Amino acid sequence: MCRRDWPAGARCCRWHASSRWGxxxxxxxxxxxxxxxxxxxxxxxxxxxxxxxRCCHRPRRSGHGxxxxxxxxxxxxxxxxxxAEAGAPxxxxxxxxxxxxxxxxxxxxxxxxxxxxxxAQYDVGPPTSDGFFYNFRLPRGATFSExxxxxxxxxxxxxxxxxxxxxxxxLGRGEARALFSELDQPFKVDIIDRLGDAVDTVGIYxxxxxxxxxxGPHVPDSGWLGAVRLMRVAGVYWRGDERNEQLQRIYxxxxxxxxxxxxxxxxxxxxxxxxxxxxxxxxxxxxxSEELGGGLVLWHPxxxxxxxxxxxxxxxxxxxxxxxxxxxxxxxxxxxWETSGHVDFFAENMYGPLFIDERPFQLKPMNCPFHILxxxxxxxxxxxxPIRFAELGTVYRYERSGVLHGLLRVRGFTQDDAxxxxxxxxxxxxxxxxVDFCLDMFRTFGFADVNIYLSTRPxxxxxxxxxxxxxxxxxEGQLRQxxxxxxxxxxxxxxxxxxxxMKVLDALGxxxxxxxxxFDFTQPENFQLEYTGEEGGRHRPVMVHRALLGxxxxxxxxxxxxxxxxxxxxxxxxxxxxxxVQDDVPxxxxxxxxxxxxxxDAGLRAAVSDKPGERLPKKIRDAELRRVPYVVxxxxxxxxxxxxxxxxxxxxxxxxxxxxxxxLAEQLRTEAAEKRAD
RNA sequence: GCCGACGUAGCUCAGUGGUAGAGCAGCGGUUUCGUAAACCGCUGGCCGGGAGUUCGAAUCUCCCCGUCGGCUCCA
Numbered sequence: 001m002c003r004r005d006w007p008a009g010a011r012c013c014r015w016h017a018s019s020r021w022g023x024x025x026x027x028x029x030x031x032x033x034x035x036x037x038x039x040x041x042x043x044x045x046x047x048x049x050x051x052x053x054r055c056c057h058r059p060r061r062s063g064h065g066x067x068x069x070x071x072x073x074x075x076x077x078x079x080x081x082x083x084a085e086a087g088a089p090x091x092x093x094x095x096x097x098x099x100x101x102x103x104x105x106x107x108x109x110x111x112x113x114x115x116x117x118x119x120a121q122y123d124v125g126p127p128t129s130d131g132f133f134y135n136f137r138l139p140r141g142a143t144f145s146e147x148x149x150x151x152x153x154x155x156x157x158x159x160x161x162x163x164x165x166x167x168x169x170x171l172g173r174g175e176a177r178a179l180f181s182e183l184d185q186p187f188k189v190d191i192i193d194r195l196g197d198a199v200d201t202v203g204i205y206x207x208x209x210x211x212x213x214x215x216g217p218h219v220p221d222s223g224w225l226g227a228v229r230l231m232r233v234a235g236v237y238w239r240g241d242e243r244n245e246q247l248q249r250i251y252x253x254x255x256x257x258x259x260x261x262x263x264x265x266x267x268x269x270x271x272x273x274x275x276x277x278x279x280x281x282x283x284x285x286x287x288x289s290e291e292l293g294g295g296l297v298l299w300h301p302x303x304x305x306x307x308x309x310x311x312x313x314x315x316x317x318x319x320x321x322x323x324x325x326x327x328x329x330x331x332x333x334x335x336x337w338e339t340s341g342h343v344d345f346f347a348e349n350m351y352g353p354l355f356i357d358e359r360p361f362q363l364k365p366m367n368c369p370f371h372i373l374x375x376x377x378x379x380x381x382x383x384x385x386p387i388r389f390a391e392l393g394t395v396y397r398y399e400r401s402g403v404l405h406g407l408l409r410v411r412g413f414t415q416d417d418a419x420x421x422x423x424x425x426x427x428x429x430x431x432x433x434x435v436d437f438c439l440d441m442f443r444t445f446g447f448a449d450v451n452i453y454l455s456t457r458p459x460x461x462x463x464x465x466x467x468x469x470x471x472x473x474x475x476e477g478q479l480r481q482x483x484x485x486x487x488x489x490x491x492x493x494x495x496x497x498x499x500x501x502m503k504v505l506d507a508l509g510x511x512x513x514x515x516x517x518x519f520d521f522t523q524p525e526n527f528q529l530e531y532t533g534e535e536g537g538r539h540r541p542v543m544v545h546r547a548l549l550g551x552x553x554x555x556x557x558x559x560x561x562x563x564x565x566x567x568x569x570x571x572x573x574x575x576x577x578x579x580x581v582q583d584d585v586p587x588x589x590x591x592x593x594x595x596x597x598x599x600x601d602a603g604l605r606a607a608v609s610d611k612p613g614e615r616l617p618k619k620i621r622d623a624e625l626r627r628v629p630y631v632v633x634x635x636x637x638x639x640x641x642x643x644x645x646x647x648x649x650x651x652x653x654x655x656x657x658x659x660x661x662x663x664l665a666e667q668l669r670t671e672a673a674e675k676r677a678d
Numbered sequence: 679g680c681c682g683a684c685g686u687a688g689c690u691c692a693g694u695g696g697u698a699g700a701g702c703a704g705c706g707g708u709u710u711c712g713u714a715a716a717c718c719g720c721u722g723g724c725c726g727g728g729a730g731u732u733c734g735a736a737u738c739u740c741c742c743c744g745u746c747g748g749c750u751c752c753a
Contacts (some may be wrong), residue, residue, distance in 0.1 A: 146683055146747095234748030235681020242750055246680055249748075277746095281689075290726080290744050349752085395753090400679055401744090403751065415753065513753065550753040582710050613710085621714035635712055649713065656713070 096219045098256070102127035104166060104218040105228050105254035106134045111164075111210030112155035113250075117142075122212070123187040123238065123247055130264070131253030135236055137187075137245075144248050149230040152250070156230075159208060159222050166218035167206040176202045176213060187238075188213045227261040228254045271508060276560035277406040283565055283573075283627060286407065286556075295404045295411030297553055302573040305605075306559075307552055309571050311392060313444065313675070314416060314549070321437050323390040323418060328370030330394060334360040336369045339526055341462060345495040349397040367393035368520075368545055371419040372527045375541075380531040385541060386422035386430055392552065393417045407557030408512075414552040420544040421529070427542050431500075431517065432478040438502055438515045438548050445549075446562060446677035447504035451511055452484055455492035455499045462496055462522040471519040472498045494545075496522040506562040514555060518545040565627045566652050570672040575599075576606040576664075577628045579619045581635025583612045591634045595646065595661055602665035604672065624651050630668065 096104075106125035109132075113120050117138055125134030138144065171179065173192060180188035191213060192202065205214045207222060219225070230252040238244040255261040272278070280286045285303035292298060299307055315325060334353050337343045342350065346365060353360035364370075371389040380387070394414045403409050422430050442450055454475055457468045475498055479486050486500070493499055502515035520543040523529075533539045549555035559567070569575055576599055580592040592608050599606035609619045616633065623631045631649040638646055648664055649656045659667070 143681070232747055233682050236749050237680080240750080242680075246749080248681060251748075288745095294744080397752085400751075402679065402749085405746090409752075413753070516753070547753060554753055579713085581712050584710055588710095613708095615709090615711050615716060616713060617711090618715055619713085624714055631713080633712060636710095637712070647713075651714095 096217075096224070098254075099127045100217055101219055101224060101256060102132040102254045103214075104222075105225050105252060106132040107166070107205060107207055107210065107212055107214070107218065108156050108159055108222050108225050108228075109152060109230065109250060109252060110134045110136075110212065111159060111207050112152045114210055116148075116151060116155055119184070121185055121187060124191075125212075128251075131231065131251060133249045133251045135187075135238075135247045135249045137247050144233045144250065146233055149233065149250065153228070153230045156225070156228060160225050160228075161223075162208070163221045163223035164208045165221045166216075168216055168218075169204045169206070170201045171204050172201055173199060176204060179204070179211070180213065183211065224256075225254060227256065227258050228252060229261060229265070267508070271510075271561075274508070274561045274564045275406075276408070276557040279560050279565040280406070282625070285560065285573075288406070288410075293411075294401055295399055295409070297407060297410055297412070303556065305573045306567065306571050307556060310445075310549070310552070310555070310559075314392070314441075317437075317441060317444075318390045318418070321388075321433075322386075323388040326371065326374055326389045326391050328364075328367060328374075328391060328393060330396075331361045331363050332369065334362040336373075337362050337365075340366075340369045340372075340523060341495065341526055342366065342369075345460060345462075349399070351396060351398055363396045364393075365395050365397045367391055367395065367415060367417040368419055368523060368543075369527075371417075372523060372529065372543075375419075375421050375529060376527065380421075380541070382423060382531055382533050382539070385531060386420055386426050388418060388420045390416070390418040407553040407560075410551075410553050413554070415547050416549045416552065416555075418546045418548070420546065421524075421531075421541045422544070423531070423539070424542050427519075427544070428474055428478060430544055431475060431519070432481065434517050434544065434546050435478060435482065435484070435500065438517070438546075441548055442502070442504055442514070444675055444677065445555075445559065446568065447506070449505040451503045451505065452479065452486040453489045453492070453501040453503070454479065454486050455489045455494075455501060457498065458491045458493050458495065460495055461493070462526075467521050468493075468498060471521060475500050475517075475519060494518055494520075496520045499545075504558065506558060507564070508561075510561075512554070512558045514550040514558070515548045516546070516550070520545055566629075567627065568675070568677050569629050569668065570675045572627070572629050573605065574607055574626070574628050575604050575672065576630040576632060576668060577609055577623045578606065579609040579616065579623065579631060579633045581616050581633055581637075585636055585639075587639045588635055591639055595632060595634060598661055599665050599668070602669045604665065604668050620649065627651070630664075632664070 103126060106127065110122045110125055113134070113136060114122070117136075119139035121137045121139075123135035123137070125132065136144070173195060177189055177192045180186075180192065195202070202213060203215045205212050205216060205218060230250060232251050234249045234251065235246045236249045238247055253261070253264055255264060280303070283302060284300050285306070286300055287298045288294075288296065289298070318325060331354060334343070337346075337350070342365060350365045351363045353362055355361070370393075371391070374389060375387060392414050394412065396412045399409060399411050404411070420430050420434070439450060442448075454472070456472050457465070461468070476486075479500065489501070492501075497519040499516050499518040501513060502517075503511045503513050505511055524540050524543050529541050529543075530538045531541050559571070567573075578592045578595050578599075580588045582588045596606045596608055609623065611619050611622055614622075620631060620633075629650070629652055631651060632646050633649070634646050643660075644662070645658050645660050646664065647656065648659050
């Protein structure tokens with residue numbers, strides 16, 4: 001049996017005796033999804049548990065039907081936790097994966113931290129989707145500052161040069177507990193204590209003087225960890241619960257080669273160049289300001305123009321899709337929100353009541369009660385259904401100050417909301433129709449790839465489990481019927497029903513939550529909605545809530561980043577800019593004005609460059625920086641030639657060519673009318 | 679809200695105890711030039727706010743406010 005006081009380099013157990021690289025290949029758990037035996041014990045409770053048990057926070061079924069094995073998306077922390085729980089360490093594969101490399105990098109970082117900060121206690125340190133982290137507590141309440149990262153990284157570099165082996169051993173639970181008690185590592189002791197009696201042995205890894213509770217596997221030695229960069233430090237709650245003490249987490253990224261690391265850093269730089277907050281300022285699209293208040297947005301003329309074009313398209317599509325457009329006020333009597341259940345279920349996101357004539361009013365956090373009142377404004381017959389109300393409805397929700405983020409997370413936003421009221425037998429068709437409608441709209445805006453999630457019953461919910469199961473199967477059925485791949489996101493439904501979420505993938509492959517299609521059998525009940533059936537009886541309609549683009553604010557932010565500010569022609573604030581080569585030649589100025597006039601007559605947004613006196617290259621550069629799709633130079637040469645041809649510069653594709661003005665107008669008109677997304 | 683970083687001119691930033699700086703933008707002038715930055719000049723700042731330490735604070739300390747990266751939560 002392994003002993004904790006083994007001499008460096010000694011083989012302390014049968015695992016170690018054979019612990020040379022070249023072990024048989026063992027399956028490596030993916031960092032996100034893994035199969036969980038029903039009732040399996042983990043540190044966060046039995047599995048599968050309710051959504052409050054974080055172990056099973058996001059389980060899914062790996063196939064269809066109840067008999068399919070349940071898989072859990074385990075929080076990154078759990079990886080290490082349940083790795084320890086599994087007892088026997090995993091054997092190393094022939095070829096380490098990126099996950100193994102990053103997990104090893106986390107160990108090495110902890111080793112460096114423990115050397116540089118004696119008394120530091122370490123919690124868990126798993127790989128993540130693009131790197132790794134480790135959580136720490138420093139003695140006497142000290143904290144890391146970002147300046148410490150350079151020192152830690154430097155020490156890691158020294159450990160890399162020493163090519164320290166990752167030495168594995170297996171200890172009995174009691175032995176491991178004693179070891180970590182002696183090392184004054186309470187987090188590890190806690191993990192061991194939570195393993196339960198079923199677990200006899202745990203894995204231990206040693207790197208130099210650093211010892212960690214870990215299942216492994218790891219790279220053979222620290223020499224593999226040359227391409228590592230520590231990124232930032234963050235505060236995190238112990239075991240992810242905000243009632244707990246806050247630890248500090250250091251994030252890093254690790255790659256096999258320097259080149260891969262550089263490429264990763266370049267991707268981050270590209271994301272920064274596309275940041276909608278930066279482009280929003282540079283392109284004068286929108287602003288947020290301290291004076292205005294956090295989470296509130298001002299749409300400037302350029303952004304306002306893009307928004308108008310988006311909204312025009314949206315209205316046109318909805319009218320064509322069988323929706324009726326409606327409008328509703330920003331505040332209403334608070335009683336409406338008591339009836340809807342929001343006061344009970346959504347309170348933490350709602351602003352306080354506002355008193356008018358001594359009666360409480362509520363700034364609206366959602367649009368649904370209004371559409372319900374429109375439904376209730378008259379007796380409805382089965383012949384009227386389905387009824388589809390759509391509205392660009394501005395709502396206000398309280399968000400904690402730390403989560404506000406440009407246009408992507410705000411406190412006041414306009415949802416492109418719709419509510420469908422239908423007969424129970426119509427629900428499947430309506431859900432399917434909405435799904436198709438959404439995917440079609442996304443394609444128009446250049447999002448061909450969409451990830452789809454089915455969110456099921458949360459802990460805090462209205463309605464019977466039976467209703468929920470039926471509703472969930474309707475949603476699932478429509479997705480399957482369309483052969484749409486999806487994932488189940490258990491416990492993530494709203495309080496009134498399950499939902500389908502659609503997340504678009506942008507040009508950088510990032511996922512953004514936009515559409516949500518929510519089944520609701522509780523609001524019709526809360527508001528006592530009815531329709532008269534064919535046989536004259538009273539029936540309760542079913543409701544579907546649907547946001548498509550999500551909110552105008554978020555969608556605009558996503559669009560800006562997706563296109564890096566280079567909007568397709570139909571969305572561009574200025575579609576074509578005319579640049580006079582000589583400002584002081586009246587014939588040239590007249591020609592520029594004439595070209596602008598003809599483009600405008602074709603329905604295009606065209607303008608003359610507003611930089612008189614500047615040189616041509618400067619004017620071109622200025623238009624390029626403002627992401628104007630087409631720039632047309634007109635000069636004395638064109639006037640003298642008099643053949644109505646001009647030079648057109650295509651700033652997105654980089655081409656430059658001569659074209660008759662009439663052809664240019666027609667070409668751009670067509671491109672804009674077709675709403676080409678490229 | 680919590681951990682960390684940051685807050686200096688419209689924007690990007692330099693300035694770490696001794697008289698507030700640069701580039702770009704803006705304005706004025708010269709230049710009229712054929713596809714990503716002509717030249718000269720000028721304007722512009724209660725250095726986020728408040729309190730303190732000091733002969734003296736953009737600079738050091740404390741408290742607020744805000745922004746950014748995370749945590750938690752979500753459209």
